[in-house]
Structures are given as structure tokens and as C-alpha cells.
Amino acid sequence: MAHDSSSLIAIIVIGLVLAFVLGAIAHRLKISPLVGYLLAGVVVGPFTPGFVANQELAAQLAEIGVILLMFGVGLHFSLADILSVRRIVFPGATVQIVVSTLLGTIVARLMGWSWGVDVVFGLCFSVASTVVVMRTMQERRLIDSERGRIAIGWLVFQDLLTVIVLVLLPPLSGLLKGEAGAVDLGALALALGLTLAKVVGFIAVMLVIGRRVIPAILHYIVHTGSRELFRLAVLSVALGVAFLAAELFGVSFALGAFFAGMVLSESQLSQQAAEESLPLRDAFAVLFFVSVGMLFDPAVLVREPLSLIGMLLVVMVGGAGTAVLMIRAFGSPLGTALLVGAGLAQIGEFSFILADLGIGLGLLPPSGRDLVLATSILSILANPILLAAIDRLRPWIDRRDGKLAPPDADIEAMREELRMTGLQGHAVLVGFGRVGSLVGDALRQRGWPLLVIEDSVETVKRVRAAGTETIFGNAAEDRVLAAANLAAARILLVAIPNGFEACEIVKHARALNPGLEIVARAHFDAEVDQLVQFGADIVIMGEREIARTMIEYVRDLSVDGAPREAQRAGVPPQP
Numbered sequence: 161m162a163h164d165s166s167s168l169i170a171i172i173v174i175g176l177v178l179a180f181v182l183g184a185i186a187h188r189l190k191i192s193p194l195v196g197y198l199l200a201g202v203v204v205g206p207f208t209p210g211f212v213a214n215q216e217l218a219a220q221l222a223e224i225g226v227i228l229l230m231f232g233v234g235l236h237f238s239l240a241d242i243l244s245v246r247r248i249v250f251p252g253a254t255v256q257i258v259v260s261t262l263l264g265t266i267v268a269r270l271m272g273w274s275w276g277v278d279v280v281f282g283l284c285f286s287v288a289s290t291v292v293v294m295r296t297m298q299e300r301r302l303i304d305s306e307r308g309r310i311a312i313g314w315l316v317f318q319d320l321l322t323v324i325v326l327v328l329l330p331p332l333s334g335l336l337k338g339e340a341g342a343v344d345l346g347a348l349a350l351a352l353g354l355t356l357a358k359v360v361g362f363i364a365v366m367l368v369i370g371r372r373v374i375p376a377i378l379h380y381i382v383h384t385g386s387r388e389l390f391r392l393a394v395l396s397v398a399l400g401v402a403f404l405a406a407e408l409f410g411v412s413f414a415l416g417a418f419f420a421g422m423v424l425s426e427s428q429l430s431q432q433a434a435e436e437s438l439p440l441r442d443a444f445a446v447l448f449f450v451s452v453g454m455l456f457d458p459a460v461l462v463r464e465p466l467s468l469i470g471m472l473l474v475v476m477v478g479g480a481g482t483a484v485l486m487i488r489a490f491g492s493p494l495g496t497a498l499l500v501g502a503g504l505a506q507i508g509e510f511s512f513i514l515a516d517l518g519i520g521l522g523l524l525p526p527s528g529r530d531l532v533l534a535t536s537i538l539s540i541l542a543n544p545i546l547l548a549a550i551d552r553l554r555p556w557i558d559r560r561d562g563k564l565a566p567p568d569a570d571i572e573a574m575r576e577e578l579r580m581t582g583l584q585g586h587a588v589l590v591g592f593g594r595v596g597s598l599v600g601d602a603l604r605q606r607g608w609p610l611l612v613i614e615d616s617v618e619t620v621k622r623v624r625a626a627g628t629e630t631i632f633g634n635a636a637e638d639r640v641l642a643a644a645n646l647a648a649a650r651i652l653l654v655a656i657p658n659g660f661e662a663c664e665i666v667k668h669a670r671a672l673n674p675g676l677e678i679v680a681r682a683h684f685d686a687e688v689d690q691l692v693q694f695g696a697d698i699v700i701m702g703e704r705e706i707a708r709t710m711i712e713y714v715r716d717l718s719v720d721g722a723p724r725e726a727q728r729a730g731v732p733p734q735p
């Protein structure tokens with residue numbers, strides 16, 4: 161059977177393979193693989209000779225990538241996280257969108273369209289691509305940091321505003337086209353009210369019903385013990401909620417998926433859910449970049465170079481600069497402001513959607529779309545370069561931030577100072593939370609030379625204040641584990657709840673010291689097996705130990721009697 165360009169399989173196979181090859185080459189040349197993925201798109205796109213993939217299908221595949229990505233982000237996020245940055249994000253993003261739109265309008269003005277057209281065009285340059293920012297934050301493990309929260313909050317806010325703009329454009333199109341009296345205020349108010357009601361309705365449904373039902377379904381499935389079913393359940397939740405959000409509530413796929421993840425984030429299954437959706441997410445995110453690349457018509461570089469430069473300046477200097485200033489104005493350190501600003505210095509999927517709608521309504525000439533696409537691809541291409549430039553400036557930024565003693569610079573400084581321990585014959589304890597702190601105290605009392613590895617700043621400060629040597633960082637990172645001098649250690653105790661990371665740590669540790677005694681913590685039978693496979697000598701499963709203590713307690717209890725004081729005293733101390 162021959163596969164023509166319109167077949168789904170041709171796109172997936174050729175898209176992924178080309179992205180892989182060009183991504184690997186980009187990596188080899190020490191540039192971001194993103195560039196490779198985008199170029200793969202240009203190669204299979206309609207503007208270059210040879211194979212031409214079906215754009216419609218590519219865009220839909222990309223959408224799945226967006227959904228899984230936002231779902232994954234939601235899994236790391238709680239409502240409290242978003243609200244914690246609202247003071248910066250709400251006013252900041254509003255001002256940034258207004259400024260970007262204004263600047264975009266001014267540049268469009270120079271091209272001599274009507275002012276209504278200019279505004280719609282300007283709007284296309286005010287919202288960043290979620291996928292690009294998320295990739296940056298994930299690559300740098302910043303999702304859980306202050307910077308990550310500001311960037312994600314900013315995107316969620318932009319996303320919400322875009323949804324509103326998308327709904328308001330059709331009733332406003334008459335006015336924007338300059339047809340006097342064409343605007344129907346009633347219709348406008350109705351459209352706005354309806355949209356807001358739908359968005360609020362969707363959020364309410366997710367928080368009230370979704371929050372209970374979704375974790376309950378996953379808990380039920382996890383007890384069937386079938387990994388396959390669990391994976392399927394996770395995908396069903398992510399894709400299903402996103403689809404419903406779009407179909408029933410008119411909310412974007414991205415926002416729907418984000419909320420699906422967020423209602424799961426409080427459940428203890430969130431970590432597992434994230435792991436299960438990871439491989440698919442990465443594959444589809446790559447297809448997103450391929451599909452963006454496909455839209456690029458290199459001819460626009462020659463046709464309209466000046467407009468293009470103007471729009472690039474709007475996005476990369478105007479919009480991003482406003483974001484930096486706003487974040488600074490609200491008291492965040494320069495490092496945070498620059499990083500978030502650089503992340504936002506590009507446009508993507510929302511701009512395409514806005515441009516398409518504008519063209520559909522007759523507000524934008526089709527040539528406007530080419531400019532939006534070209535600006536998008538060039539700004540996405542420039543993004544890794546911008547971030548690398550900021551990394552170069554880091555010593556200078558840190559020095560400036562150092563004077564202000566910002567919270568994030570503190571963390572960076574602690575990360576930097578990673579030094580090889582001088583301990584020998586020591587116990588290495590990973591994690592100093594509910595489990596680790598008890599273990600650590602016991603080890604200290606028995607006079608063990610103890611080294612703690614922790615990735616929570618507060619905990620590190622506390623443990624250090626108590627006089628115990630502590631390495632700050634994620635023990636799953638090679639360089640962190642290397643600083644613990646495992647080759648000379650007696651025993652490694654992995655006391656963290658995340659089985660996936662625990663496996664990584666055990667695997668590395670075993671490679672570093674084949675004779676080391678390794679004790680690990682687990683919560684599921686499957687984790688126990690895996691940890692043993694990776695080289696743990698003893699794996700203690702929390703749930704089994706809890707059960708054992710409970711059984712012990714009831715065993716000594718007479719059926720009709722009250723608990724005896726002696727047994728009460730046997731309850732392990734609470735940390």
C-alpha cells in the first residue's frame with residue numbers, strides 16, 4: 161500500500177524520524193533540539209520541494225502534544241500555586257498583553273491596513289506559546305520554583321484572556337472593520353457573559369466534581385494492578401477532559417488539560433500519572449514543533465523583511481521587555497524577571513488561532529498569517545539563544561540580585577556550592593522528611609557519621625543548623641550523588657516517596673559502589689521489585705510496615721478490653 165502525503169502514518173513516521181535526525185544533529189552542534197524539530201517541519205512543509213505532509217493532520221497531532229504537556233504541568237500545580245503568584249501575574253500579564261498589542265498595532269499601522277485590522281494583528285503578537293515555555297521550564301527543572309510558577313501563571317492568564325478575545329472578536333468584527341454602528345452592544349454583552357459563565361462553569365465543575373471523581377477513578381484502577389489500564393486511564397482523563405472542555409465549555413484544549421492535571425495534583429497518584437503520560441507527551445510535543453515548522457514559508461523573509469523585523473522586535477523586545485519590567489516592579493529578582501521574560505519572548509499556537517479567526521472574519525488579509533507564522537518560527541528559533549545569553553550573564557545577574565538577597569538567588573547559590581564530602585565510612589541519607597528525619601535522628605544518636613541529601617531549601621537550612629552535613633540538590637542527579645562520596649560510604653538510605661527517582665538513585669549508587677549496602681523506601685509492590693532489580697539490598701514498603709504495626713497492635717488486644725497503656729506507649733513517636 162502506498163502512503164501519500166495525506167496519510168496519518170506518513171506524517172507520524174516521517175515527522176518523527178526527521179525530527180529525530182535533525183534534533184540529534186542540532187544536539188551534536190550544541191544547539192537546542194527544538195531547532196531541529198522546527199527544521200524537520202520546514203522540510204516536510206508545503207514550501208520546500210519533496211514530500212509534503214498534510215497540514216491539517218499535523219496540526220491535530222500537535223494539539224495532542226499541547227494537551228499532554230499542559231496536563232503534565234497541571235499535575236505539578238495546585239490552585240494555591242497559581243494564587244500564590246496572582247499579585248505579579250494578573251496585573252503583569254494584563255499590562256504586557258496591552259503593551260504588546262499596542263506595539264503590534266503601531267507596526268501594522270505602518271503597513272497601511274485599517275485600524276481595526278491592526279488591532280487584531282497586534283493581538284496575535286501578545287501571547288506566548290505554552291509549549292515552548294513549558295519545555296524550557298521542564299528542561300531546567302524550574303516548574304516547582306518561583307520562576308516556574310510565575311511563568312505558568314502568566315501563561316494560564318494569557319490563555320484565559322485569549323479565550324475571551326476569541327469569543328469577543330466575532331461580535332466586534334463589524335466595528336473593527338470600521339462599519340459605523342455595526343456593533344450590537346447586546347450581542348457583545350451576551351457573548352462576553354456567556355463565555356465568562358462557561359469558563360467559570362468549567363472551573364467549578366472541575367473543582368467540585370472532577371476533583372472527587374477523577375482521583376477516585378484512578379485509585380480504583382491502580383488497585384486492579386494493571387499498568388496498562390492505569391496508563392489508559394491517565395490518557396483518558398487528560399484527553400477526555402480537554403475535549404469536553406473544548407466541546408461543552410468552549411475553553412481551550414490546553415486550559416482543559418491543565419485543569420485535569422491540577423485536580424489530580426493533590427492525589428498521591430499524580431506522580432505515577434505524570435510518569436505514565438511522559439513518553440507520549442514527549443513524542444507529541446515534538447510533532448507540535450514539526451507542525452509549526454511546516455507553516456513556515458521562507459519566501460516571506462524576502463517579501464516583507466521590514467515588517468518581519470518590526471514584529472520580531474514587538475515580540476522579543478516589546479512584549480518580553482514589558483514582562484521583565486512588570487515582574488521586576490513587583491519585587492522579584494532580576495534573574496527571575498529575565499528568565500521568565502526570555503521564556504515569553506516568542507509567539508506560537510494561540511497566535512495562529514487568533515490569526516485564523518481574524519482571516520475567517522475578514523479582518524485580516526491572508527498575508528497577515530504569513531507574517532504571524534514567520535515571526536513565530538523565528539522567535540521560537542531565537543528562544544534558546546536568548547536563554548543561553550541570559551545564562552552567560554548569570555554571574556552579573558547574581559551579583560546584582562545578591563544585594564537584594566532574593567529567595568531564588570539563594571537557591572542558585574546553594575546549588576553552585578556543591579562540594580565533595582570529606583566523610584568516610586559514613587551513612588548517606590536521601591530525603592529528610594517524615595521518614596528521613598526519624599532515621600537521621602536515630603543514626604545521629606548512635607554516633608554515625610551522617611550525610612544528608614535534600615532538595616528542599618528549608619529542610620537543608622534546618623538540618624545544617626542542627627550541625628549535620630547536608631548536600632542540597634536532587635539525589636537523582638549524577639553530580640549530586642557524586643558529591644556524596646559513595647565509594648567510601650558504608651550505607652545508603654533512600655528515604656524519598658517517589659519510586660521513579662528512588663530507582664534512578666539506587667541505579668547510580670550501585671554503579672558507583674558495587675559493595676555498598678542500599679536500603680530504600682517504597683509504596684507499591686511493583687516499586688519493591690524494581691528497586692531490588694536496580695540493586696537495593698533491602699526495600700521497606702511503607703504500607704506493609706504500617707499494616708504490620710497495626711496487626712501487632714490488635715494481636716495483643718483482648719477482644720473486649722480497652723487498649724492498655726503499655727501499648728499506647730508503643731506507638732512510634734510522631735516527627
Ligand code: AMP
Pocket residue numbers: 590591592593594595596613614615616619633634635636655656657658661
Ligand atoms: P517525606 O515523604 O515526608 O519523607 O519527605 C521526603 C523528603 O525527601 C522531602 O523533604 C523532600 O524534599 C526530599 N526529597 C524528595 N525527593 C528527593 C530527591 N530526589 N533528592 C533529595 N531529596 C529529595
